[in-house]
Amino acid sequence: MQSRPVRRLAQLGVVGALIAGVAGVAHFDKSVALSVDGSTESVHAFVSTVGDLLEKEGITVGEHDLVVPALGSAVEDGQKIVVRYGRKLTVTIDGVKKEYWTTATTVGAALDELGLRAENAELSASRSAALGRDGLAMNMVTPKQITVTADGKKTTKTTTEPDVKSLLALLKVKVGSKDLVNPDLDTPLKDGMKLVVTRVETKTITKTASIGYDTIRKNDSSLYEGQSKVVTTGREGERETKYLLVLHDGKEYKRTKVSSQVTRTARDAVVSVGTKKRPAAPAPSSPPPSTGGSGGGSAGNPSGAGLNLANAAMWDRIAMCESGGNWHINTGNGYYGGLQFLTSTWLAYGGADFASRADLASREQQITVANRLYAVAGLSPWGCAHAA
Structure with a gap:
């Protein structure tokens, strides 16, 4: 039988162990x-x-x-x-998709955490929207300054519209089916972009042009040398050409020929040219009568004194045949004036009373000299005597 002191020590040991165990549990x-x-x-x-x-x-x-x-x-x-x-946030910024991971629980907190500046930007999700563990995909369109040129006007606009088409709709700029837009309507907007709308229209025009004619000369032995006669009058032709015009903002950009046709045929002129030798003028049997009045003839007589306009109508008809009625013609063929005088004949019959050559004299003066020659030789000196 144990003594009382030994039993007490054993009891104290058990109590100590229990205390130590409780302290250990409390520690962990x-x-x-x-x-x-x-x-x-x-x-x-x-x-x-x-x-x-x-x-x-x-x-x-x-x-x-x-x-x-x-x-x-x-x-x-x-x-x-x-x-x-972590939450996966997919943000498409101005058409460019990017993926981010964030521990923020709202869209606004995530944008701030990621340093994505969204001032004045257009967001597809509210900043206060919750960002769950499944993540979120959203769009962000930042403000951009765009210059639009259309209908002769230039407009600068700051906008969050996503593309060209949306901006033009916002500005109420209508685009026709033929109009050109640069860049294309589906192009995402970029800051500083210059956008141009070109109005395109087409129309058909008709142009008329003249077609020239040739002059055919034929020798004619019935006419004297230096004489000519129009047998057929020349006539210009006409051609109509149709073009399709493409206009850019009202100005011609391109021209395409659609059709061309002759609406009037040209007709060549035919002229008979004399080859017959002229007869020599007969020498006067006596000096031609004076045409200068009491004081005799004078080359510088502007008053018309001494003029002889007999047979004037006959001489007009002959002049029309000889020279086309041009009383001052000088073709360089040696014959001058409306009645085609040789200078030697002109002077021989008193032409010097009026001028040194027939083409330098008036109609009346040429008729006066012609009447002098006519009194001596009749109409034989003229190849167009038949016109009398």
């Missing part, structure tokens, strides 16, 4: 504040690291999730552990 039981995506709760766990604690709580984290402190950090009693899940 930690109380921590666990915050998951902003939701915080208090948990107790017999763990040594943050990773152990999350595993015990059934929380799985991936490479894009945020854990503070890190998974391998020791857990301390009273500590706060933060878990933020």
Whole structure:
């Protein structure tokens, strides 16, 4: 039988062991504040690291999730552990798609966290919209300054419209089926872009042009040398050509010939040219009568004194045949004036009373000299005697 002191010592040992065990359990039981995506709760766990604690709580984290402190950090009693899940945010900015990962829980917070400036930008999702763990895809259109030239006017517009077509609709610029837009309607807008609308129209025009004719000369032995006669009058032809015009902003850009046809045929002129030798004028049997009045003839007589206009109508008909009625003609063939005088004949019959050559004298003066020659030789000196 044990003595009382020994029993007391044994009892004290058991009590000491119990106290030590309780102290050990208390040492491994930690109380921590666990915050998951902003939701915080208090948990107790017999763990040594943050990773152990999350595993015990059934929380799985991936490479894009945020854990503070890190998974391998020791857990301390009273500590706060933060878990933020990563969200995939796909943002198409002005037509360019980019992918980001963020732990923000709203669109606005994510844009701020990622440094995506969205001042005055047009967003397809509200800044206050929640960003769940499934992620979000959204569009962002930033303001751009665009210069639009159309209908003779230039307009500068700051806009968040996505493409050329939308901007033109906003500005109420209508585009016809033939009009040209540069760049194309589906082109995304870029800051500083210059946009040009060209009005295109087509129309058909008709142009009329003259067709020239030739002059055919034929020898005619019935006419004296130097004489000519129009047998057939020449006539210009006419051609009509149709063109299709393409106009850019009212100005001709391109011309295409559609058709061409002769609407009037040209007709060649035919002229008979004399080849018959002229007879020599007979020498006067006596000096021609004076035409200068009491003072005799004078080459500078402007008053018309001494003129003889007998047979004037006959001489007009002969002149029409000889020279086409041109009383001052000089073709260089040696014959002059309306009645085609040789200078030697003109002077022989007193032409010097009026001028040195027949073409330099008036009609009346030429008729006066012709009457002098006619009194001596009749109409034989003239090849157009038949016209009398």
